[in-house]
Amino acid sequence: MVFFPIVLLVYFVIPKKVKQLWLLAASYYFYMCWNAKYAILIFTSTAITYASGLLLEKVKKMEADAVKKRRYKKTVVALSFVSNLGILCYFKYANFILFNLTKIFALMHISLSAPTVDVILPVGISFYTFQALSYTMDVYRDEIYAERNFFQYALFVSFFPQLVAGPIERSKNLLKQLAEPKKFDYDMAREGFLLMLWGFFLKLVVADRIAVFVDTVYGDYTTYGGYYLIVATVLFAVQIYCDFSGYSTIAMGAAMFLGIRLMENFNAPYLSRSVGEFWRNWHISLTSWFKDYLYIPLGGSRKGTVRKYLNKMTVFLISGLWHGAQFTYLAWGGLNGLYQVIGEALQPVRDKAVSLLRLHRDSLGHRIACTVMTFVLVDFSWIFFRAQSIKDAFHIIDSIFCVQNPWVIFDGSIYKCGLDIQNFRLLMVCAVILLMADILKRKGIQIRQIILKQDYWFRWLFIAICVCAVLLFGKYGERLDSAAFIYFQF
Amino acid sequence: MKKTLKRILSCMITLGLIIFFLYEMSSVFQPNDIIDCQYRTAFFYSLPKDSVEVMIYGSSHAFRGVKPKVFYDNYGIGAFNFAWNWQKINTTRLFIEDSLEYQKPKVALIEAFNVGIVRQNSDPGAEIFTSKYLRNEKAKREYIKNSFGTNYKSYVAYYFPVLILHENWSSLKKENFGFIEIGEGYKKAMGFSHDENVYTISLYDSSQFEQLELSDLAISELDKIVALCKKNNIEIVFFTNPYRGEYNYRDAMTKYAQENGCYYLDFFELYDEVGFDGKKDFSDPGHLNVYGAEKVSDYLGAYLKENFELTDFREIENNIWEQNIYGDSEN
Known part of the structure; x- marks a missing residue:
């Protein structure tokens, strides 16, 4: 502070x-x-x-x-x-x-x-x-x-x-x-402030709020099986995104105050239509590091298909290990590598299926279906990332597929895991804001630039209200041990 | 230069707006467990000025242990219980100072459970937040300064409670926004907290309690209370209600009361005389229930009647106890 x-x-x-x-x-x-x-x-x-x-x-x-x-x-x-x-x-x-x-x-x-x-x-x-x-x-x-x-x-x-x-x-x-x-640049500082504000929103309002629910469910997955775990796993995908991109955004904003532009680390990854695209937009600085300094020196895609697949698997397994010395991270990395290898290997089959079924790849429906499918695959891999051990991960997967308790979403049981109904409603609002922000980002529209172009009174009010909203709805302070940024441990 | 000034002004205005919004938002945030105090203080301020002859102060031991209705019914004494949970001696002094702006009692009954503790350099707990409901701004400022000392984070938290209580946003109620309608329950209680729960306890032997000296700070707080009461011609009766625990200031309070022309009643000592029953008169290990409170109040009422010249309000028609306790208020 x-x-x-x-x-x-x-x-x-x-x-x-x-x-x-x-x-x-x-x-x-x-x-x-x-x-x-x-x-x-x-x-x-x-x-x-x-x-x-x-x-x-x-x-x-x-x-x-x-x-x-x-x-x-x-x-x-x-x-x-x-x-x-x-x-x-x-x-x-x-x-x-x-x-x-x-x-x-x-x-x-x-x-x-x-x-x-x-x-x-x-x-x-x-x-x-x-x-x-x-x-x-x-x-x-x-x-x-x-x-x-x-x-x-x-x-x-x-x-x-x-x-x-x-x-x-x-x-x-x-x-x-x-x-x-650098000399003090007022415009960059303003931009940096807005970035930091957005980063704090992602971390304090969204990620740390979700953490309460995910920690409860994953911490006792034998009690909270089935749909509890499905909801927790979906929410964990959002949590880790907001947690990590929140930190990166705060870092970018802080650097901008000093007149320095850091590289973008995330580009709306969950809007990706394939796992490959997801990885080009998730933790970009690490993915591109591995591409430049490991994948390409290993031969990249220049030495035949089998070698390419092997290189991809190597990169993703090492990327998994980079995140931590646990088999869960190795499995997470391996799974993501496997998705891409299988995806590429089945590309001709997929092309044929699209052609036979007369599907239009550019249609909204097809794009949404691909995005949802990608999210499901990536989210499935997050189970290994979040679980304490491989054994736990398999128990969780087993529970997700075998325990049938959809009523917990409707009878209010889900609201007894640390987040009440108001907090879930707030999360829904945040999800909409996040989705809109990501869509705009993919379209190359910078919300902060739109804000900064507004009249002075609107800017003052907007910033003041946003700061107060983060302070009001954020999870922080002495009454709560604000969860450390997940990626600090790596 | 003009551009720089414009930019500085822009930042200042944005910061000003943030502080303004936070301050406004803060007015609705308070610890959930003190909302009741807001009702009680609001009811106290609604009483006619200088209408109460006996004011009761102190911690939950007084709040849950002295019942004004018994005073009125049995002795015609017009009393109000202005005690509240957790109060340390400097918080009690604040409540006394605040209440004297509105009432000029003849007797102050001051419960002395926390007499040895003075809040200093503390965090802004619920006890301190109760001061928000009081109206004597000068006394409040002094209390806050003494309680927080150099703990600057506490000042921020006190004046901008949204920063530490923001988690309560999902449970905000009508009363958080200042909409207070004082119900009959509050009027009938005249500040007393009615609890019928029964918890069986056996008290420790009070003759074996280790006796401690009061700290200079605690004595200083007591001196200020005594001086304030003397200035307003108020007699002081200190007292201690029984609980399952060791009370360490009996001797010190007896001595202090004697030296300062006050009275002191120790209900540990008066256990048999009052007729307490460990199987019936407590609601938990620390507090009397309504049955125990009625016994204490009856004893205290007789004591007050015997030692002080108090009006028998039963002889005055349509008095505030008649109006409130018996629910025929037109308010």
Whole structure:
């Protein structure tokens, strides 16, 4: 509450020369508020990737043959990746690996008492590690020059608005913007404020409200079976979207106050007509990272159909693991990969069916059907994402398909899981607002621009009413432990 | 420059509108469990000025433990129970200060369960929110300042309760919007909380209670109450109602009352004399029920009649107790 205004105020008051340093100090302070000692990790990651950039630049200027230079460059990249991913693996996956190795050895009747690693997962480690690695890759690919100013580079890795939950920025976009400290831009600040307001609406009013219901039902899925779980699963899809896109939007808005435009992380993903399209519009910064730095280097779609499918599965399985060291995330990623592989493999059959049935792909009905179908598939995969274990996920799926209790929606039982009927009604209103906003976004219409073009009295009233509405209907404050952003844990 | 000023003005107006809306919205938000207090205080302010001779103050032990109807029926005493749940001694002082703007009683009955506790640097709990219903703005400001101290978050929460009570939006009622119609029930009770529930308890031996000194702060609060009452020629009777628990200020209150020309009645000590029955007279471990309250009130009524010169309102036709308690009010 106080941190951001102070950072802003000081940033625009101090001389240009120290603006970057101020933002860097603020970013490290922001990170250290969670766990001060883990600042060493982000610093290490910064130092390694910064050095790798300089080394790559040096290799490029070496007087040696191309093959040798290429080998050197690859060595530098490999060192950067191994050390960064090594840190990530140690903190995020060590216990998962050790635990499962013990289990595998036990199956082979080999008793192994593997030690457990006593560490807390550093907040946002997956985000800043990937952001730093993208820099190494971009320098390697000659897409950017290595950054010589260490402080500027350190700010790129630790820039506080997007530090703990993205968007995972690219050096091509962010580093350049950070190089030139900005003057206060009133129009950008206004836009940023509206974005932050929208982000808070998504997080506090929608996501945290839904969380109450979803946590109750998923927390006791043996009691709340069947239609309780169906409603909770549908709502979870909305919750995770609003939670994560809420954070990204707040990050974008906060950065705009500083005159910096971060990349869009979501583009109305639930309006997608295929799982592939969904993934092009969901967590865009991560999906495009995997595409640019994993899928394409693996061969992408250039090495035949089977290889393409294998590459897709690899990307989605790793994407699943990126979200957490659990088999549930692996299953979630695998399922989404499988959807796309099956979808592409069946494309000729689908085309034939459309032609035989004389369906019009551009008709509204067909488009809605595809959107609903995509939502159902994606939402089904969210069960694995939300469940505590694979066993739980299968129990939940079993309950969804086998327990028949549709009356719980009509007899009021559904309103006894933490959200009363008024809260459900409010959620319906929010869903309509969200849907309209997403439709407009897909059409390339920015609501904030429409608002800012209105007469001054309308703008004042609209903003004041919206702020009050978020404060009134938001789930926050001492009476409620506002749920942390889901994606902070990744 | 003109553009910059225009922009600053624009931001200020938007901020002003937000604060205005929040403040207006805040007027309807209050803890759900104090709405009853709003009715009771509203009824108190509707009484004719300077019509009450005995005012009762204190926590739920007084609110649920002293029945004005018994005073009137048995002794003709005209009393009003202005106590409310949870009150610490500084909250009680606020209620006293506020009520004296409207009534000039001869006797103040002050219940002393929470006499040892003074609210300081506290969060804005329901107890503090009851002050919103009072009208003595100067006393309220001092009370809020003393209660919150340097806890600035509490000031924000108190003046903009929507920020901490916004979860109540789905249960807003007519009374939240200031539409108060005082029913016959409130009039008949004259501030008393009627509870017929019966809970069996056995009290601890009060002679074994550990006795504590009152803190300087608590004494200071008591001194202010005494000074205020003396200034208004009001006699003070402190008292403690029985409950299943240990009361630690009996000796301190006895001493304080003696030193300051007040009276003190400890109903732990008077348990047998009053005729309390642990199987009939309590509604829960902490409070008397209506049957226990009637016993206390009868004892207190006799005590007041004996020690103070009070009007026998039964001899005055159409008095407010007659009008309200017996429901023939034309209001």
